[in-house]
Amino acid sequence: MESQIEKISAVECRVRVQIPWTEISPRFATKLRDLQGKARLPGFRPGKVPPHMLERMFGKSVREELARELVDETFQAAVTQHSKVPLTQPVLEEGTLVKDETFKYAARFEVPPEITPKDYTGIAVRRRPAVADAAKIDAELKAKQEELTELRPLAEGSERTATQPGDVWTVDLDGHIGPQKIARKDLRVDIGETENEYIPGLAAALASTTLDQVGKTQVVRFSPTQERLKQELRGHEAVLTIGFRDLREKHVPALDDDFARDTGEADSLDALKAKFSERLLEEDKNEAERDARKRLVEVLLERNTFEVAPSLVAREVAAQVDLFKRQVQQQGLTLQRLGVTEQQLSSQYRPQALFNVKAFLLLDAIGKAENIVVAEDEVEAELKEMAAERNQNIDRLRATMEKNNQLLLLRAQLREEKILDFLMGKAEVTEAPDPSPEAPATSESSGETAAT
Numbered sequence: 001m002e003s004q005i006e007k008i009s010a011v012e013c014r015v016r017v018q019i020p021w022t023e024i025s026p027r028f029a030t031k032l033r034d035l036q037g038k039a040r041l042p043g044f045r046p047g048k049v050p051p052h053m054l055e056r057m058f059g060k061s062v063r064e065e066l067a068r069e070l071v072d073e074t075f076q077a078a079v080t081q082h083s084k085v086p087l088t089q090p091v092l093e094e095g096t097l098v099k100d101e102t103f104k105y106a107a108r109f110e111v112p113p114e115i116t117p118k119d120y121t122g123i124a125v126r127r128r129p130a131v132a133d134a135a136k137i138d139a140e141l142k143a144k145q146e147e148l149t150e151l152r153p154l155a156e157g158s159e160r161t162a163t164q165p166g167d168v169w170t171v172d173l174d175g176h177i178g179p180q181k182i183a184r185k186d187l188r189v190d191i192g193e194t195e196n197e198y199i200p201g202l203a204a205a206l207a208s209t210t211l212d213q214v215g216k217t218q219v220v221r222f223s224p225t226q227e228r229l230k231q232e233l234r235g236h237e238a239v240l241t242i243g244f245r246d247l248r249e250k251h252v253p254a255l256d257d258d259f260a261r262d263t264g265e266a267d268s269l270d271a272l273k274a275k276f277s278e279r280l281l282e283e284d285k286n287e288a289e290r291d292a293r294k295r296l297v298e299v300l301l302e303r304n305t306f307e308v309a310p311s312l313v314a315r316e317v318a319a320q321v322d323l324f325k326r327q328v329q330q331q332g333l334t335l336q337r338l339g340v341t342e343q344q345l346s347s348q349y350r351p352q353a354l355f356n357v358k359a360f361l362l363l364d365a366i367g368k369a370e371n372i373v374v375a376e377d378e379v380e381a382e383l384k385e386m387a388a389e390r391n392q393n394i395d396r397l398r399a400t401m402e403k404n405n406q407l408l409l410l411r412a413q414l415r416e417e418k419i420l421d422f423l424m425g426k427a428e429v430t431e432a433p434d435p436s437p438e439a440p441a442t443s444e445s446s447g448e449t450a451a452t
Helices: 021-038 051-081 134-148 257-263 269-303 310-330 342-369 376-390 394-403 406-426
Strands: 002-009 012-019 091-094 103-110 124-127 150-152 167-177 180-190 217-222 238-251 428-431
Touching: 002 051, 012 051, 021 051, 051 103, 103 310, 124 269, 134 257, 134 269, 180 238, 257 269, 269 342, 269 406, 310 342, 342 406, 376 394, 376 406, 394 406
Parallel strands: 124 428
Antiparallel strands: 002 012, 012 103, 091 103, 150 238, 167 180, 167 238, 217 238
């Protein structure tokens, strides 16, 4: 076998392969003999069809099959011989197998770009100071408060006759909003709450329901909140048969020292706030570092321009779309219910996918230039930390990750972090807050519901 490589572009090559007929002939003959034992032709006993007749009748299909096999068998060896790493399956341009002639074929394939990184040290990078936002501390307190909120049956002897804010209904729904059918069992409706409503405006429509409806059904008509409704459902009335299964009252704990002790995290409200503040400050510090590193990579990509193989971007887009679909499925939803298609998602994710691929390739090239590798003891330390966080046996965790190819991904992530550590260590980092939205631009690079 002889082979040659032609460079079509920075990310595409063509391989030309020649295989002498003397190497092919025995296989061709074997295929004809196998066919002779199976062929059934009028006038001939099984296995007695003359070879020349078999070749005349089936030779073309046998040669085409053998040509495909030869391409599959020799392509990888040919490109490896020339130190090329194919990213795609070969696209055959020419390759007709003719008896008694050398088999020649040509095939295109994509390759990673060859990158020689430059100007990657001494980059000016801004990193904002970390802060523990007061609003986020309040949000943490509210989330903890909601976690400790109890739903209790209506107190015995209560003289209330109608729903009020703070009540929680459990209902069954069956009906429609315009053309969209609605069916749901055991749906929770928080009276007085509008966030994350299954149908925008449903809580308001049930706000005056009398308590004697428990165990009964009622047809309810209302106009959903338009601004939080899917575009195609706007202007339509909701017509629902509602089965009122149960009613509970929310009992929200006061934000005081008793509340703090009930969380099990602190002995006083001030201590609990301080704990939240410390954690949020650490989280914001990590986020500020990630932001700074992204800005550094953006500058690197401005200084190092290169072409990217379309297949790499397509794979990254597909991975992002697949991740989104899995997240949606975990919420019990579908893309159709969200009113979005895979094609729309692909277009939306493509810019970020292109950035991700180019960043990976450039950082990998810098890592090779600086001989940055991840030692096994570093992988082991990370595995120990992961096992401790998950309360798992480290050997079992390692075996599972190796089986699922997650260990390779972990090594790649650790190496990328080491490369970014190196680059940040070589950068000129300044601590400065993010510019306000009103400030002029500088030279620095820059749960869906059923009916919403």
